[in-house]
Amino acid sequence: MHQAAGSIIRPGWRRAGALALLGATLLAARPSRAADAPDPAAGRAIAESGVLTGHVGCSACHLMNGAGQPDVGIPRLAGFTAAYLEQQLGFFATDKRASIWMAPYARMLTPKQIQDVAAYYAGLPEPPSVESDPAGDALRARGKEVFQKGNMSKGVMPCGGCHGPAGQGMGTFAPHLAGQSAPYLLEQLRHWHQGRQRDPMGKMMATEAHAMTDSDMQAVASYLQSLPAPGAGGAK
Template identity: 40%
Template sequence: MMGSYPQWLATGLLGLVWSTFAAAAPPPEAASCAACHGAQGQGMPAANYPRLAGLPAGYLAEQLQHFADGKRQNAIMAGMAKPLSPEAIQTLAAYYASLPVPTEAAGSPPEAALLERGAWLAQYGDLAKGVPACFRCHAAEGVGVPQHFPPLTGQSAKYLADQITAWQQGTRRGDPLGLMQTVATRMSAEDTQAVTAYLAAQKPKAAVVSQPGQGGGQ
């Protein structure tokens, strides 16, 4: 009986049992995801693999489908997504959405001028160029709005810049009303560098914004 064990051992056993049941077991399909995106979905900024942890489940499922049908063109991810059943896609999306948001920024603060320009674009945009603020769609501090507007913080500058380029070149599609493709085509290389460097230097936070009938992202 538990009462026959020393108090420290009983407490430890209870903690182990609780943590075993409290932590969601990764689905089998997540084993191949972890090789690039990290054991906790935290991403690998140095290798340009994005974080998945805490992204909205609806967004993750949608992107896996886009990789499978070619709306997002990436040879590695297409090969990973195409064999997945609809059920497996939903399972993976729910699992990664349930993981805790990383607490560390994906990059270091850039030089002052770049940081200032990037912060301005993220918060206010550049109306003269027809570029809205990033936070207008992706919510204050870039935490994202389920399901179509993902978090921006917690991703590396290179990954974010690569996505802007993909929108510009048409190798990434599927955004609501073509918003990101339109915005991306109006962004200069300098502004892309500034805003992505700024976003990567921000510590990610859990999203608290949700649409009616949807849960907020983690």
């Protein structure tokens, strides 16, 4: 049987058409990097207004500049890496980290919204450290000693071994602590001291804090709050 002249499809043309179709299909299926990239502007809107009508945004507690409220133990977010903030929001959203305050808000966010708000807060300049009361100089000096040298007689390792000599942290493994709220830090240390792991990353901290005295926990928290942001004058 012979094909009509107008309907002849040469093998080379068939192969080229198939390759073109395959290429178009792959391009359509490939995710757009631009679409998946964090959007700090969208994160700012979430921080300011939240995602549901009638609910406040993150800034109601952590403020738009990410400074938190040190006097009442609400942590600073500016200065943390986006990866760490994403990780912790994910823990709250999946009940791997318990909090009557944070869990409900984290559950409202999609994974993309978590990524966006983390990018917003991570991109903020870190606010100045809280002014230190001279009356607490001795306490902070003890905190500096424990942070840098540990308390080997009690089996407490130097905190700076993981969190960095200036409290700058190590990504998601050991978060940035310089300038963090002393009441917040003390609360976390006391929870770990009591054996609470807090989140899947907390086993090491529970072991470490278990050996600390309460006075040393207070001292370390006070010292860390007094530290400036890395690159803004160094550790005190």
